[in-house]
Amino acid sequence: MERSKSESLFEKAKTLMPGGVNSPVRAFKSVGGTPVFIKKGLGAKIWDEDDNEYLDFCCSWGPLILGHANPKVVEAIQNTVAEGTSFGTPTKLENQLAELIVSNHSYVDKVRFVSSGTEATMSALRLARGVTGKNKVIKFEGCYHGHVDSLLVKAGSGLATLGTSTSAGIPESFAQETIVLPLNDKEAVEKAIEDYRGQIACIAIEPIPANNGLLIQGPEFLKFLREICTRENILLFFDEVISGFRIGFEGASGYYGISPDLLAFGKVIGGGLPVGAYGASNEVMSNVAPEGDVYQAGTLSGNPVAMSAGIAQLTECLKPNFYAELEDKTLTFIQKINAFAEKEGFEFKIFNMGSIFWLSFSNDTKVVRSSQIDPTKLTRFKVFYHKLLELGIYMGPSGYEVGFVSEAHTVEQLNWAAEQFQSALRFCYQKQLEY
Numbered sequence: 001m002e003r004s005k006s007e008s009l010f011e012k013a014k015t016l017m018p019g020g021v022n023s024p025v026r027a028f029k030s031v032g033g034t035p036v037f038i039k040k041g042l043g044a045k046i047w048d049e050d051d052n053e054y055l056d057f058c059c060s061w062g063p064l065i066l067g068h069a070n071p072k073v074v075e076a077i078q079n080t081v082a083e084g085t086s087f088g089t090p091t092k093l094e095n096q097l098a099e100l101i102v103s104n105h106s107y108v109d110k111v112r113f114v115s116s117g118t119e120a121t122m123s124a125l126r127l128a129r130g131v132t133g134k135n136k137v138i139k140f141e142g143c144y145h146g147h148v149d150s151l152l153v154k155a156g157s158g159l160a161t162l163g164t165s166t167s168a169g170i171p172e173s174f175a176q177e178t179i180v181l182p183l184n185d186k187e188a189v190e191k192a193i194e195d196y197r198g199q200i201a202c203i204a205i206e207p208i209p210a211n212n213g214l215l216i217q218g219p220e221f222l223k224f225l226r227e228i229c230t231r232e233n234i235l236l237f238f239d240e241v242i243s244g245f246r247i248g249f250e251g252a253s254g255y256y257g258i259s260p261d262l263l264a265f266g267k268v269i270g271g272g273l274p275v276g277a278y279g280a281s282n283e284v285m286s287n288v289a290p291e292g293d294v295y296q297a298g299t300l301s302g303n304p305v306a307m308s309a310g311i312a313q314l315t316e317c318l319k320p321n322f323y324a325e326l327e328d329k330t331l332t333f334i335q336k337i338n339a340f341a342e343k344e345g346f347e348f349k350i351f352n353m354g355s356i357f358w359l360s361f362s363n364d365t366k367v368v369r370s371s372q373i374d375p376t377k378l379t380r381f382k383v384f385y386h387k388l389l390e391l392g393i394y395m396g397p398s399g400y401e402v403g404f405v406s407e408a409h410t411v412e413q414l415n416w417a418a419e420q421f422q423s424a425l426r427f428c429y430q431k432q433l434e435y
């Protein structure tokens with residue numbers, strides 16, 4: 001596969017932007033090689049600058065639940081953009097998207113639109129602190145909540161470790177407001193609440209953690225979080241930037257039937273344009289400016305073009321059986337590959353939750369914590385990844401990232417993809433034996 005145009009574009013990009021990219025994982029650091037520069041997408045397919053065609057399972061890291069250039073989304077954007085791109089005033093479109101959400105989602109009464117998932121989690125965290133008057137936040141190891149200063153921390157080796165920042169440029173004093181705990185560990189939560197009683201504003205969690213593998217939590221753990229938060233006057237904050245409108249219209253909250261106090265959304269909500277949102281009950285949201293004293297604003301918040309893309313996409317998601325069909329075809333696709341891996345005795349398993357899936361290069365049947373993932377096994381992912389690319393399949397370039405199936409993926413395409421996964425697996429395991 002010829003990729004010389006991508007290679008020269010990347011060389012140029014490196015002279016213009018740090019690492020040649022505007023978001024680090026795009027740089028292919030964890031799989032090696034040169035990022036593929038994409039010039040267009042249609043349905044489930046994308047094409048690079050060298051005219052290579054790929055079946056896309058990255059789907060822009062999740063937003064494109066209808067696939068690329070969905071005609072309804074494109075039409076909505078075109079109609080809106082022709083009338084102007086931004087006014088800095090309220091528009092009817094904001095009402096429409098907000099209404100579409102609150103009238104079909106049991107867990108939010110009001111939303112505030114922002115322009116990214118990071119902005120949504122950052123603002124939700126400020127709201128949690130504003131409402132409770134407390135500073136500390138519990139987060140879990142392996143959960144990513146965007147590049148928010150106080151959430152960009154990972155655990156040390158202890159059970160309940162005060163955060164050490166994962167990034168330079170974050171004051172230690174900020175990181176110290178963050179308590180990082182292992183996922184699915186009730187005792188660790190109880191101990192942290194005991195140790196920091198009266199200081200914790202919220203417990204933040206991706207209810208379906210999908211940024212460090214797919215770490216599906218036991219429902220009883222999430223229910224326990226709900227109960228302990230209620231008992232201890234702590235807000236439960238579900239970061240549903242990935243799972244929201246993806247697992248079902250009501251995301252993980254609806255799937256587990258758990259009512260969080262605060263929710264953050266992004267990705268699917270914006271139909272592929274930059275949109276995030278946070279939402280909660282009327283009472284909690286009444287603390288947001290101008291109604292309340294928790295300040296948060298944005299020049300392009302509620303941008304009409306982005307709103308119209310979100311309206312068009314979510315309207316499709318609300319059609320009967322939308323999520324059931326998506327899940328069914330994802331399951332069929334995955335089961336074919338898993339059955340093959342098992343038959344061949346390969347250490348490999350695909351985990352899924354609805355149309356989100358993750359490739360695990362181990363025989364573990366359950367992975368609930370990031371510490372259960374053996375980083376040395378990820379060398380297999382690199383070989384596998386490049387083989388898949390060669391075969392015409394595009395995935396996010398990291399073994400910790402999940403893949404997404406969209407409505408646009410046809411059964412034929414998924415059958416074909418399952419065959420490519422099987423030959424890539426065979427190749428990968430033969431190659432490993434040579435080492």
Ligand SMILES: Cc1ncc(COP(=O)(O)O)c(C=O)c1O
Nearest residue numbers: 116117118144145146241242266
């Ligand atoms: C769970 C979660 N929260 C927050 C974010 C941040 O969203 P964004 O990249 O739009 O800022 C992400 C991004 O992947 C995410 O997966």
